[in-house]
Amino acid sequence: MSARETGGRVFLGMSGGVDSSLAAALLLEQGYDVRGIYMRNWSRDLPGFRCPWADELADAERVAVTLGIQLDVWDCEAEYKATVVDYLVDSYARGYTPNPDVMCNQTVKFGTFAQRAFAEGADYVATGHYARVRHGKDGRPAQLYRACDEHKDQTYFLWRVDGHVFNRALFPVGDIQNKAEVRRMCAERGLGIENKPDSDGICFIGPVGLRTFLLDALERRSGDVVEWETGKVLGHHDGAFLFTVGQRRGLNLGGGPARYVVSTDTQENVVYVTADRDCPALWTTELSLEDCRWIAGEAPAAGSYLVRTRHTGTLRRAHVEPAGEGSCHLALDEPMRTVAPGQSAVVYDGLACLGGGLIART
Numbered sequence: 001m002s003a004r005e006t007g008g009r010v011f012l013g014m015s016g017g018v019d020s021s022l023a024a025a026l027l028l029e030q031g032y033d034v035r036g037i038y039m040r041n042w043s044r045d046l047p048g049f050r051c052p053w054a055d056e057l058a059d060a061e062r063v064a065v066t067l068g069i070q071l072d073v074w075d076c077e078a079e080y081k082a083t084v085v086d087y088l089v090d091s092y093a094r095g096y097t098p099n100p101d102v103m104c105n106q107t108v109k110f111g112t113f114a115q116r117a118f119a120e121g122a123d124y125v126a127t128g129h130y131a132r133v134r135h136g137k138d139g140r141p142a143q144l145y146r147a148c149d150e151h152k153d154q155t156y157f158l159w160r161v162d163g164h165v166f167n168r169a170l171f172p173v174g175d176i177q178n179k180a181e182v183r184r185m186c187a188e189r190g191l192g193i194e195n196k197p198d199s200d201g202i203c204f205i206g207p208v209g210l211r212t213f214l215l216d217a218l219e220r221r222s223g224d225v226v227e228w229e230t231g232k233v234l235g236h237h238d239g240a241f242l243f244t245v246g247q248r249r250g251l252n253l254g255g256g257p258a259r260y261v262v263s264t265d266t267q268e269n270v271v272y273v274t275a276d277r278d279c280p281a282l283w284t285t286e287l288s289l290e291d292c293r294w295i296a297g298e299a300p301a302a303g304s305y306l307v308r309t310r311h312t313g314t315l316r317r318a319h320v321e322p323a324g325e326g327s328c329h330l331a332l333d334e335p336m337r338t339v340a341p342g343q344s345a346v347v348y349d350g351l352a353c354l355g356g357g358l359i360a361r362t
Contacts, residue, residue, distance in 0.1 A: 222237070
């Protein structure tokens with residue numbers, strides 16, 4: 001029986017990393033006809049940082065040769081810049097703290113890449129994401145579930161993807177217990193990639209750092225650092241867009257107690273801070289969400305669900321009350337640290353990821 005008859009034709013996003021390399025091997029073993037695609041999303045060098053895209057492509061090519069599969073390079077830079085890089089810069093300029101990986105998954109990996117793959121004859125697209133999917137029947141959208149490895153679970157970054165796209169998506173590493181096992185399985189198959197370090201931080205910024213990247217993209221504007229309780233000016237900064245709620249490092253206020261960013265005002269270019277860890281402005285029991293997306297295509301019924309506000313962060317119980325025009329209100333069972341506007345709040349029903357929204361400024 002041919003591979004197509006056994007499993008179908010899969011276009012796999014190969015980054016040159018451990019996870020997508022093992023995904024390729026597993027799909028072949030499961031009888032799929034696999035074609036690797038390296039998405040060249042970003043190739044710009046920054047001062048002091050050479051973009052490693054060519055090295056990553058070389059790693060992907062070596063794995064493809066080992067497995068005997070075709071690997072093509074697709075140029076996705078225009079879409080990536082417009083929907084991920086520009087989104088990040090614009091968000092910080094307006095005083096929000098974005099999740100660029102969330103947008104990349106929606107607009108590039110399960111947007112541009114998936115659309116082209118299906119147009120070129122793919123039955124499925126696949127990636128090395130740590131997630132699990134249950135395909136829907138009779139035209140119903142798929143359901144997305146957290147990975148077996150809770151520490152690596154990436155459903156937090158997938159909440160904006162439509163469930164109908166997930167009906168044609170595969171996540172081969174989602175059922176593996178942990179990253180150590182993934183590396184062992186890579187070594188067992190002779191892929192030669194098992195010791196490669198995990199990627200960390202924002203991929204297109206690298207070791208340059210977010211501050212340097214933003215100062216290169218946005219105009220430096222001197223402003224005041226103000227004590228939240230008293231209104232006293234404690235110091236100065238190079239732009240309120242450089243700071244995010246809860247931040248402690250990088251305030252450059254000299255000696256004295258540690259201080260935390262309470263809020264930022266990018267219009268007036270002011271950063272408000274406090275030295276009181278119990279400051280009421282640093283804690284919340286409610287969150288308002290905007291630009292909500294639901295994997296099933298419609299909001300869940302109001303009720304008690306689990307909510308996560310950062311990748312692998314604590315799952316907290318909250319009453320979720322969807323509202324009109326893509327908004328939603330969350331009432332947390334217990335107080336939590338205030339979350340920066342622009343971050344994602346993702347809603348779960350047990351293991352199932354239902355969707356979520358962007359935390360609104362209040």
